[in-house]
Amino acid sequence: MSALSLPGSKSMTARALVLSALATGPSRIVRPLHARDTTLMAAALRSLGASINTAGPATDLPAAPAAAGASTGISAHGSANGSAVWTIEPGPLRGPATVDVGLAGTVMRFAPPVAALADGTVTFDGDPHARNRPLRPIVEALRSLGVVIDSKGGGLPLVVRGTGVVAGGEAVIDASGSSQFVSGLLLSAPRFSKGLVLRHEGPPVPSAPHLRMTTHMLRAAGAVVDESVPDVWVVEHGPLAGRDWVIEPDLSGAAPFFAAAMVTGGAVTLAGWPRESWQPVGILVDLLTRMGAEVSQDDDGLTVRGTGVLHGIRADLSEVSELTPVIAALAALADSPSSLRGVAHIRGHETDRIAALARELGKVGAGVTEFHDGLDIAPGPLRSAVFETYADHRMAHAAAVIGLVAEGVELSDVACTSKTLPEFPELWAGLVTGS
Ligand SMILES: O=C(O)C1=C[C@@H](OP(=O)(O)O)[C@@H](O)[C@H](O)C1
Numbered sequence: 303m304s305a306l307s308l309p310g311s312k313s314m315t316a317r318a319l320v321l322s323a324l325a326t327g328p329s330r331i332v333r334p335l336h337a338r339d340t341t342l343m344a345a346a347l348r349s350l351g352a353s354i355n356t357a358g359p360a361t362d363l364p365a366a367p368a369a370a371g372a373s374t375g376i377s378a379h380g381s382a383n384g385s386a387v388w389t390i391e392p393g394p395l396r397g398p399a400t401v402d403v404g405l406a407g408t409v410m411r412f413a414p415p416v417a418a419l420a421d422g423t424v425t426f427d428g429d430p431h432a433r434n435r436p437l438r439p440i441v442e443a444l445r446s447l448g449v450v451i452d453s454k455g456g457g458l459p460l461v462v463r464g465t466g467v468v469a470g471g472e473a474v475i476d477a478s479g480s481s482q483f484v485s486g487l488l489l490s491a492p493r494f495s496k497g498l499v500l501r502h503e504g505p506p507v508p509s510a511p512h513l514r515m516t517t518h519m520l521r522a523a524g525a526v527v528d529e530s531v532p533d534v535w536v537v538e539h540g541p542l543a544g545r546d547w548v549i550e551p552d553l554s555g556a557a558p559f560f561a562a563a564m565v566t567g568g569a570v571t572l573a574g575w576p577r578e579s580w581q582p583v584g585i586l587v588d589l590l591t592r593m594g595a596e597v598s599q600d601d602d603g604l605t606v607r608g609t610g611v612l613h614g615i616r617a618d619l620s621e622v623s624e625l626t627p628v629i630a631a632l633a634a635l636a637d638s639p640s641s642l643r644g645v646a647h648i649r650g651h652e653t654d655r656i657a658a659l660a661r662e663l664g665k666v667g668a669g670v671t672e673f674h675d676g677l678d679i680a681p682g683p684l685r686s687a688v689f690e691t692y693a694d695h696r697m698a699h700a701a702a703v704i705g706l707v708a709e710g711v712e713l714s715d716v717a718c719t720s721k722t723l724p725e726f727p728e729l730w731a732g733l734v735t736g737s
């Protein structure tokens with residue numbers, strides 16, 4: 303049995319940073335994720351006027367309460383998975399500033415609405431592939447709310463010409479390309495003069511649990527949010543309070559380690575897992591259980607145990623689309639075919655994940671059929687190959703899982719895992735060698 307202590311959730315850390323920078327008083331983020339995406343988010347907010355210390359020692363940590371309900375705030379976990387504390391002191395938002403979004407969807411979608419509240423010009427650009435990631439719907443929604451933005455094709459690079467005030471009001475958006483368009487607007491909406499009434503029109507919005515995380519965290523900071531009508535979010539104008547945010551371990555970062563247990567017949571415990579989580583643990587547990595794992599939770603954490611069987615699965619992954627690469631890797635190693643659907647929008651993730659998985663899983667021996675919104679995967683005799691990652695951390699996770707079973711699988715670039723889990727190579731090596 304391997305016990306795993308993982309850093310905090312990328313998504314919760316990103317939201318906590320934005321809400322803290324927009325708050326009326328100081329905040330602390332306890333056990334944040336310290337990785338490329340969250341470091342870029344901190345740098346973006348710093349350049350807009352917030353003071354953010356990401357080098358803080360672990361002093362005076364708030365006690366981990368019993369899992370707090372949605373009404374009271376963040377659920378905390380009892381066991382330390384790193385003890386860093388970041389401190390954030392909001393300041394007047396102002397330009398001129400330049401923001402590097404890297405390849406982070408959270409930064410490129412959450413920071414422009416904050417920049418719109420700044421007084422001055424803010425320029426955004428990122429990694430070469432970031433220019434291909436969808437952004438137009440949030441740019442157009444911001445324009446409809448009175449924000450002046452220069453952008454040739456509706457994507458990066460772009461310039462937000464803030465005046466210090468966003469009128470807000472009503473906006474319509476097609477967020478079928480990413481839930482982050484909605485989350486980005488909602489997080490800044492309490493600071494819009496008229497608040498925000500945002501209505502989605504189009505194919506379903508993916509990643510519903512991430513939307514719920516956004517509205518939970520807004521409420522925890524004191525915002526008034528109504529999401530009672532499907533596809534409509536209402537956020538009232540009002541102050542956001544500074545507070546302590548206690549970040550849960552990252553569930554998506556845990557997925558490859560759970561997969562490792564499943565393909566090797568071992569067990570992995572993710573320490574410090576809260577009894578009530580704001581991440582979609584129920585969906586992951588259901589998927590892994592259907593594929594053959596045994597999953598349990600006790601005071602030690604969340605344990606996934608391999609049983610020696612690994613079944614294929616038919617699944618709609620739209621709610622947990624960032625798990626697709628790891629589930630697809632498991633599917634390539636299973637005893638029956640799989641059909642993964644509902645994830646058309648992951649063609650706009652760090653790479654076109656549907657095309658990339660079809661190509662790379664095909665190379666290592668699976669029979670893969672690509673669909674516009676997913677993949678059919680028929681396991682085949684495994685072959686050695688160089689598995690390309692396309693600078694995508696979750697492709698690296700998929701390759702690592704395959705490499706546990708297939709001989710001679712080489713990973714083209716493990717450094718891309720720094721996007722969300724810089725410790726991945728060491729943690730993986732520790733898991734495999736038991737060190
Ligand atoms: O809001 C967030 O923190 C995220 C939302 C999801 O984005 P999409 O809705 O674009 O899939 C998810 O895949 C991404 O990794 C993180």
Ligand SMILES: C=C(OP(=O)(O)O)C(=O)O
Nearest residue numbers: 405406407408624651696
């Ligand atoms: C899709 C992902 O990230 P991003 O926040 O950059 O969209 C991911 O981490 O799988």
